[in-house]
Amino acid sequence: MEKFDEIIIGAGPAGLAMAYPLAAAKRKVAVVEADLWGGTCPNRGCDPKKVLLAAVEAQDQVRNLQKVGVLTQPAKIDWSKLMAFKKTFTDPVSTSSEKGLASSGITTLTGAAKFIDEQTIEVAGTTYQAEHYIIATGARPAIPNISGKEHFQDSTDFMALPEMPRVVTFVGGGYEAFEFAAMANAAGAETHVIQHNDRPLKAYDHELVDQLVEQLQAKGVQFHFNVSLQAIETAGDQLILNAPDFRLVTNAVFATTGRVPNVEALDLAAAGIEVAHGGIQCDDHLQTTNPRVFVAGDIIARQEPKETPVASFEGSYLVDYLTGKTQASIDYPAIPTTVYSSPKLAQVGVTTAKAQADSEHYAIKTIDTTNWLTYRRLNEPVAVVKIVTDKKTGLLVGATCLNSLADELINYFTLLINQKVSADTVAKSIYSYPTPASDLNYFY
Incomplete structure (x- = not known):
């Protein structure tokens, strides 16, 4: 042996x-x-998800800038070439x-x-x-245990789709549902998201999640909240999704209820x-x-x-x-998380929910950055940042971002939190301008 x-x-x-x-x-x-x-x-x-997201980002930018001078037909995605x-x-x-x-x-x-x-x-x-x-x-x-569950596909199947079905449905309101829905919609599919309650992305700030839902709805994604799916049936090459007072015909259904x-x-x-x-x-x-x-x-x-x-x-x-280099316990730093949807939603550190529950120690500041140069030059429809600071020290301890650059901006906030950088230190730094980094001075 x-x-x-x-x-x-x-x-x-x-x-x-x-x-x-x-x-x-x-x-x-x-x-x-x-x-x-x-x-x-x-x-x-x-990794491949971010490759596919590039097409969604390009389509969003073209759509936003068409209103202010970009002369082109609506950008379309050829899913087979993208795959x-x-x-x-x-x-x-x-x-x-x-x-x-x-x-x-x-x-x-x-x-x-x-x-x-x-x-x-x-x-x-x-x-x-x-x-x-x-x-x-x-x-x-994870695959929901309902009648007809064998008809569910999962994230692996979605990431390998050779062609985009005409009607696509995602069951579950987690990050995969929001990411894949943005992709399917951008690729031209009639896109549905079914959630058993009215609180998708429950780990994130509720107000910003609601705004993300509104942005996806404006692009054509259809959300069905408070729907507990009970069965999937077949009808030829179509699938029928059934719940009390609910029926939806789709070409493909994907389980996005977690792992x-x-x-x-x-x-x-x-x-x-x-x-x-x-x-x-x-x-x-x-x-x-x-x-x-x-x-x-x-x-x-x-x-x-x-x-x-x-x-x-x-x-x-x-x-x-x-190997004996340490005997210390593992010590996790603040960890950023991002929903790569359209737009992106990201957060790190103390959440707004925790801050609201402990208002004696934390302060929350909501900043509408839609008209800041960083986002207005892209003609983004919405750009919002919420920051959480420690009332005693004034240090940044949490942040949530909703905009097209959220995945990059959240990393700046993560560095400031983990290094315990004060507002004064940020203000005394000089950054390339105008960039998301040069905006840091104005957050706290």
Whole structure:
């Protein structure tokens, strides 16, 4: 039986962030992958999503600037050509990721890992042991358990659509629904979003979510709130979505109700590992109830956002912990999150909901930036920023942005929060003008 210092189960961002530096530290490392090497993000997640978003952004800019002098016909998206362009990014990922590991002296094992006991796994009929295991198997789309659920497609299917259906429906009001709805609508599909209550994107500021909904509605996206879908039926090449007092005929329906951790194949009980709702339990060193086994990435049951940079951050922390460079607990900084819709919605730090609930300590300032040069030159219909400051120190502790540049602006706010930069320090800095960075002086 071959033995390793570390076996990493999952070759996504967390796994890769660990494998290379562990190997460089002269550890004997193996990486196990049952699907695509490189993980969800570069193969069918955030990276190709951003490629497709570029077309939506271009269409939005043309639409906005047509009103002020850009002379062109409405910009149209050729979905099949756009998908072919996307594939130039995704097709090489899995092969190159596996080759990169192998070329660094890391053993690659293809197949699903299963624990045989607390210190042994099996992959494709062969058993292996390690001093430490790191589970980084990520998560997959959740599918609502309703009649006809076999007709649901998921985010993986959407990211691989060869042609855009005439009518497209998304069930669930999370970030994927808003992102994919913007794309489908921009590509010319009749687009619907079904949400079981009236609060989509519940983790974000309600007022700005409402404004995002209004902007998408103005572009043609149809939202159906307070609809609890009960069944999907077929009618020829169409699907009929049924709920009390609701019926919708569509060509494709996608589940966008969140994600669930990939734990089933691992047989964690055999390894003495406890699983909680939302993932695997761990302590503040990312160690599970089996002291040999650690976790990183979306598999963890935690409050921090389940994002690629967070997974990489956890992977880097584990490298330092396992090689003895630190014994400290993992310490997460403020983490930005972004909904890549049309426009974008982003937030970081203390939310407006938390600030409103603790008004003794926090102050909220809402700033309509629609007429600021940064956004007015693009003729954006809406641009709003909300900031949260600590009343005692005056420091920025939270921010939410709704505009076409929100994904970039939120990173400036993240840096100011994590570095505890005062308003006075910001005011004394000089930035390239006019840019989103040069606007920072006017926020707090």
